Amino acid sequence: MPIKLGGFGTIFSEAKLAGLNLNISPALDAGYVTLAFGSALALFLYPHAFTGALSSKDANTIKRIHPFYRYTAFLLLFVTLLGVAAVAVLGMPFDGKHGAPASSFAFPYLIEHMFPSWFSSFAFAAVVIGSIVPSSIMALASANLITRNLYLEYINPKASSARQSIVTRIMVVVVILGALLFSFVPAASRQIIFLQTFGGAFVLQTLPAVFLSLYTRKLNKWSVGIGWFVSLVITVIMLIQMNLTVSFYKYFFEVYIGLIGLGINLLVVGLITLVMYLTKHVKEEGTIEEKDFEYSS
Incomplete structure (x- = not known):
């Protein structure tokens, strides 16, 4: 697509002529830099980032493949650039306002406009399949969290593996239906980028x-728990101050709110750990023993 359209320079020039505002205020430099850094850290922390690794046949497979899995996030950059290309080619705003299509339609519209119908059908099928794979992993990770951390912990601590499996399968369906209903709410789906940064x-x-x-x-556990809670x-208070419409904190150099919260978190953890160290209450916790890796039927 970029080659056919004359390169990225031409794409950005045409998109600007079509009304896309590509001018970013220098005051937001710190915001975008910290948002990029914070989002990169968050990618490693989402539970679904590790769910796929649980199906690996052995430890060597994880060591060989999993480190490269995160680098696939770079492909999101090209998807974003194709969104700019859609504006350049079609000359329409994708903001979901006043009857205009939402940004999620930019890429499909671009495919439909630039390729013959037989290839567009193939590409649309690829888009659907490409979205199903990560979505299914996210749904499974969410269901596992509910089963292991809520159901097993507080509702039925003696639940068998079979019972946990049934609960997880039910929760997968519930999570998927909830996500589907959410996608049909225009006011919510238009804010998906903001919600992504909030989640990070x-x-x-x-x-x-x-x-x-x-x-x-x-x-x-107390230092980590208190740091997380504080x-x-x-973080929630700062987002509310920004009216839940932006993740940059205007009262502190427009820095990403997630990193501000993380800085406070590390400060609290460090102070409590220091106090416990000075009072000689620090001990090694959670050490993994070899027996924890043994399989028991």
Whole structure:
């Protein structure tokens, strides 16, 4: 597509003529840089990022493939650029306002406009399949979280593996139906980018528990828990102050709210850990033993 349209320089020029605002205020530089960095960190923290690894046949497969899995996120850049190409070619706003199509239609419209019908059908099928794979993994990860952390923990602690499997299957259907209903609400689906950045801000607050615990066993559950709770509350307050319409905090150099919350989180964890260290209450917690890897039927 870029070659046929004359290159990315031509695409951006045509998109600007079509009315796409490509001018970003220098005041937002810190916001976009911190958003990119925070989103990259969040990609490693989402539960569904590891769900696929559970089906690997052995540890060597995970070591060989999983590190490269995250690099597929770079492909999102090209999808974004094709959205700009759609504006350049079709000359219409994809903002969902005043009867205009939403941004999610930009890529399909571009395919339909540039290729013959037989190839467009093939491409549309590929888009559907490409969306089903990550969506199914996300639904399964969500269902697993509900089953393991809510149902098993608080409702039925003695649930058998078979019972957990049934609950997970039911919750997969519930999650998928909920997502489907959500996609039919125009006001919600138009805000999907904001919701994505909000989700990144929330999941970033699990970084001390997920990442730092890989490198040290000195973290206490109270320091990690209190840090998570304080940062999550402050993150929600900052988003509300921004009227839930943007994830940059205008009262602090337009920095991404998720990183501000993470900074507060790390500060709280560090202070509590220091106090516990000075009072000699620090001990190694959660050390994994060899027996934890043994299979029991």
